[in-house]
Amino acid sequence: xxxxxxxxxxxxxxxxxxxxxxxxxxxxxxxxxxxxxxxxxxxxxxxxxxxxxxxxxxxxxxxxxxxxxxxxxxxxxxxxxxxxxxxxxxxxxxxxxxxxxxxxxxxxxxxxxxxxxxxxxxxxxxxxxxxxxxxxxxxxxxxxxxxxxxxxxxxxxxxxxxxxxxxxxxxxxxxxxxxxxxxxxxxxxxxxxxxxxxxxxxxxxxxxxxxxxxxxxxxxxxxxxxxxxxxxxxxxxxxxxxxxxxxxxxxxxxxxxxxxxxxxxxxxxxxxxxxxxxxxxxxxxxxxxxxxxxxxxxxxxxxxxxxxxxxxx
Amino acid sequence: xxxxxxxxxxxxxxxxxxxxxxxxxxxxxxxxxxxxxxxxxxxxxxxxxxxxxxxxxxxxxxxxxxxxxxxxxxxxxxxxxxxxxxxxxxxxxxxxxxxxxxxxxxxxxxxxxxxxxxxxxxxxxxxxxxxxxxxxxxxxxxxxxxxxxxxxxxxxxxxxxxxxxxxxxxxxxxxxxxxxxxxxxxxxxxxxxxxxxxxxxxxxxxxxxxxxxxxxxxxxxxxxxxxxxxxxxxxxxxxxxxxxxxxxxxxxxxxxxxxxxxxxxxxxxxxxxxxxxxxxxxxxxxxxxx
Numbered sequence: 001x002x003x004x005x006x007x008x009x010x011x012x013x014x015x016x017x018x019x020x021x022x023x024x025x026x027x028x029x030x031x032x033x034x035x036x037x038x039x040x041x042x043x044x045x046x047x048x049x050x051x052x053x054x055x056x057x058x059x060x061x062x063x064x065x066x067x068x069x070x071x072x073x074x075x076x077x078x079x080x081x082x083x084x085x086x087x088x089x090x091x092x093x094x095x096x097x098x099x100x101x102x103x104x105x106x107x108x109x110x111x112x113x114x115x116x117x118x119x120x121x122x123x124x125x126x127x128x129x130x131x132x133x134x135x136x137x138x139x140x141x142x143x144x145x146x147x148x149x150x151x152x153x154x155x156x157x158x159x160x161x162x163x164x165x166x167x168x169x170x171x172x173x174x175x176x177x178x179x180x181x182x183x184x185x186x187x188x189x190x191x192x193x194x195x196x197x198x199x200x201x202x203x204x205x206x207x208x209x210x211x212x213x214x215x216x217x218x219x220x221x222x223x224x225x226x227x228x229x230x231x232x233x234x235x236x237x238x239x240x241x242x243x244x245x246x247x248x249x250x251x252x253x254x255x256x257x258x259x260x261x262x263x264x265x266x267x268x269x270x271x272x273x274x275x276x277x278x279x280x281x282x283x284x285x286x287x288x289x290x291x292x293x294x295x296x297x298x299x300x301x302x303x304x305x306x307x308x309x310x311x312x313x
Numbered sequence: 314x315x316x317x318x319x320x321x322x323x324x325x326x327x328x329x330x331x332x333x334x335x336x337x338x339x340x341x342x343x344x345x346x347x348x349x350x351x352x353x354x355x356x357x358x359x360x361x362x363x364x365x366x367x368x369x370x371x372x373x374x375x376x377x378x379x380x381x382x383x384x385x386x387x388x389x390x391x392x393x394x395x396x397x398x399x400x401x402x403x404x405x406x407x408x409x410x411x412x413x414x415x416x417x418x419x420x421x422x423x424x425x426x427x428x429x430x431x432x433x434x435x436x437x438x439x440x441x442x443x444x445x446x447x448x449x450x451x452x453x454x455x456x457x458x459x460x461x462x463x464x465x466x467x468x469x470x471x472x473x474x475x476x477x478x479x480x481x482x483x484x485x486x487x488x489x490x491x492x493x494x495x496x497x498x499x500x501x502x503x504x505x506x507x508x509x510x511x512x513x514x515x516x517x518x519x520x521x522x523x524x525x526x527x528x529x530x531x532x533x534x535x536x537x538x539x540x541x542x543x544x545x546x547x548x549x550x551x552x553x554x555x556x557x558x559x560x561x562x563x564x565x566x567x568x569x570x571x572x573x574x575x576x577x578x579x580x581x582x583x584x585x586x587x588x589x590x591x592x593x594x595x596x597x598x599x600x601x602x603x
Contacts, residue, residue: 011438018439029455137336141527141579143534143551146572149558157562252444256535260558270447271539274454286443286451294442 001305012298016291020072023287024065027279033057037279040081072287078280087284090269097167098265101188101258102250104181108189109196109246116193117200121208122227132197139194145256148187152260155183165262184261188254192246199242203235210234237308244300251296252289330592337588343581347574351401354394362391362548371564381566383557389566392548393574399549400578403464403542404529410468412522415475420506420514422476423483434480437473445470445528446535453541463542467532471525478521482514516593520586527582534575550575 027034035051036043052058056067071077077087116136120129156164162183168176207213208231216230255267262268266285273282331337355362360378366386374381380389422433440448452466486492487510495509536542537551545552550571557567 011435014435015438015442018435019442022439026451026455137584138576138580141531141576141583143531143538143554143572143575143579145535145538146554146568146575149554149561149568150572152558153561153565153568249444252447255446255450256538259539267447271450274450274541277454279454282451282454286447289444289447290442293444297442 004305005302008298008301012294015294019290019294020069020287021065023283023290024068026283026286028061028064030279037277038078038081077284077287080281081278082276082281087281090281091266091284091288094264094266094269096169097263098251098258098267100167100170100177100181101184101254101263101265102247104178104185105188105192105250105254106243106247108185109193110243112190112193113196113200117197118204118227118232120197120201121204122223122231124205133201136194136197139191140198142191143256144187144191144254145260147190148184148257148260151183151187167263167265184254184257184263187260188250188257192250196239196242196246200235200239203238204231206238207231207235237304240307241300241304244296244303248293248296248300252293327589327592331588334588334591336584337591340581340584340588343577344585347397347578347581348401350394350574351398355391355398358388358391358394360388360391362387362395363546364388371560371567373564374566380570381564383553383564383567384560389553389570392553393550393571395548396550396553396571397574397578399460399543399547400530400533400575403460403467403533404526407464407467407529407533408471408522408525410464411471411475411525412518414468415472416479416511416518418472419476419479419481420483420511423480424487424502424506424510426484430480433476437476440469441473441477445532449532449536450539450541453536458541458544460543460547463533463536466536467529470532471529474521474525475518478517479511479514482517483510486510486513520590520593523582523589524586527579527586530575530578530582 027037030037033048033052035048035055035057038055039048039051054067056064059067075088077091079086080090083090116132119126120132120136123129152164155161163180164183166180168180170177213226213230216226221230252267254265255271257263258265258268259271266289270282270285270289273279273285364387366382369378369382369386370384372378372382372386378388378390380393382388383392418433418437422430443451448470449463449466452469453462456462456465483506492505492509495505500508533542534549534551534554537549538555540552540555543549543552545556553571554568557564557571561568
C-alpha cells in the first residue's frame, strides 16, 4: 500500500505542476502585455515597468514561470486589478462560504441517497423503488440553477419561509446561517442526492448478489440484519468513493448556484473575475479550486486503499 | 474476434435489447420531441422570437401566446423553439469536437503506449482536475464570450473523458489475435487503429457520446445563464432563465418552461445512454431498469 500511495502522491504532484502551468498560461496567452493585464488599464507606467521587471518579462518564458511559481508557493498570488486587495486574502475570506455550502449540500444528499438507494436495491420490484428510480433519473437531468430559481419562487417569494440570497457567517448564529444556506443547499443537495442514490443502488445490488448474503439468509438471519450488517458494510466502499468525488465537486465551488443565491463563495469569485477581467484573481481562484479538487481526489483514493485491504496495488 | 465476425448482428441484437427497455424508449421519445421542436418549431410558430410587443408584456399563457410572453412582450414558446435548436446545435458540435479529439488522442495513447501514452494521459489528467463549469469559464476568459467559444470550451471539457474511455478500450483489444493478424498481413498503424481497433472499442464510446450530449446541453445552459455563452438578443434556454428570474414572482412561466425544455432534453439523452449501456453490456441486464 505504501508503494501505491507513493505512486499516487507522485502523479498528484505531476498534475499539480500541470495545473500551475495552465493557470500561468491564462495571462500569457491573452494578447497584450501581461504586466498591463495584471494591473489593469488605469495603472501608471512606472508601476507597470516595475511589475514587468518583477515578473521577468524580458526573460525566457520558463524563467517567468519559475518566478511566478516561486511567488505562488510563498502565498503571493498578486492583488486584484479592481479592488487592489490581496488575492490570497480574498480567497481565504471566501472559503468558509464554499465549505458551508458544500458540507450542507452533502448532508442533504446523503440524507436522501442512503435510504433511497437502499430501498431501490432491497425492494427492487416495489412501486416505491420505481418512483425513487424515476425521481433520481429526473434529478440527474435538472439544472441545479433552475431548481434554485424554482425554490426562490416557492419558498422565498410566495411563502417567504427562507431568504432568497446572501450569506450569514456561522458566528452570527447557527439559525441565521442555516436559514440562508437552506435553499442553495437543497438545490445542490437534491441533485447530488439523485446522483449518489444511483451509485448506492448499484453498490447494494452488487453486494446483495454475493454468496455470503445467500449464506446469511440461509442461516435464517433477519432481513434487517442481512441488509444493514452484511450488505451495507460491503457496499460502503464504492459509496465512499462516489461521495468523496461529489464532495470534491461541491467544494470546488458550485459556480452557478453561488451566482443565483448571491453567495460570496469561491465559484462566484472566479465568475466575477472573468466578467471583470480581473486576471490575477481569476488565476488565484482557479488554482485554488483545481489544486483542492486534486488533493481531495488523492485523499479519496488513499481512503479507498485503506478501507479495502483486499485490493492489492 | 467473435464481435468482429458477427459485427452486423451484434448491433442488431443491441437495438433489439434497447427496444425492450421501456425507459430507454421513453428517453428516445423525449429526445425526438426536443429535436423535432428545435427543427420544425421555428417554422410553425406564429411569432418571430425577437419581435418586441410592449403592449403585451409579461402576458400569462393564453391561446394567443401558449406559454406567455416575456418582459419585452416576446413569445416564450417561439423563443424556446429557437433556444432548443441552439442548445442542440451547441451540444452536437461540442460533443463532436471532444469525440474527434478525445477519441484520436485516446486511441493513439492506448495503441502506442509508453511515453506517448504517459504524455497524452497526464495532460488529460490535468484537464480533468478542473471542474467542468470552471474549466469552461476559464477557457472563455481567454477566448472571449460567444457561442463559438462556448462550443470550444464545452468541447475541451469533455475531451479527457473520451480520451480515457477510448484508451481503456483500445488497450483491451490491441493485443488480441485479429489485430496481430492484421499486422502480419502488413497493415500499417493507422489502418489497424481505424479499421480494426476502434470499431471494436465502440460500445463504451457510443454510450458516453449519448450521455455527453445531455451534459453538454446542461453546460451550455449554465454558461448562457452566466451570460458567457449566447449573447442577447439571441434566445437560448439558459439566458431565458437568467433574464426571466427578475420577473419570476409575477410571471412564473418565464422561469418554469425553459427549465422544462432543458430537463426533457437532458433526461432523454441520459435515459438513452443508460439504455444503450444496458443493451451493450450483457452483465448489466435487468439492473438498470425500473
